Amino acid sequence: MSIIYVLLSISVLVAIIFFIAFIISVKRGQYDDTYTPSVRMLFEDELVKEEASQLEEKENKINSNN
Numbered sequence: 001m002s003i004i005y006v007l008l009s010i011s012v013l014v015a016i017i018f019f020i021a022f023i024i025s026v027k028r029g030q031y032d033d034t035y036t037p038s039v040r041m042l043f044e045d046e047l048v049k050e051e052a053s054q055l056e057e058k059e060n061k062i063n064s065n066n
Contacts, residue, residue, distance in 0.1 A: 025031070
């Protein structure tokens, strides 16, 4: 029966730790903007394509000069 009290106290302690961590993250603004990260991954693909096309243009210019 005493193990139940130990497990209950440990679980309450862990719950308090996670609650404090949640409050700290909310105060630091981690959950303020939920829309931008979901859209940001869509724009990263386009930037890679643009960089790849710019590299191809530079290579073509170098090859055309030679």
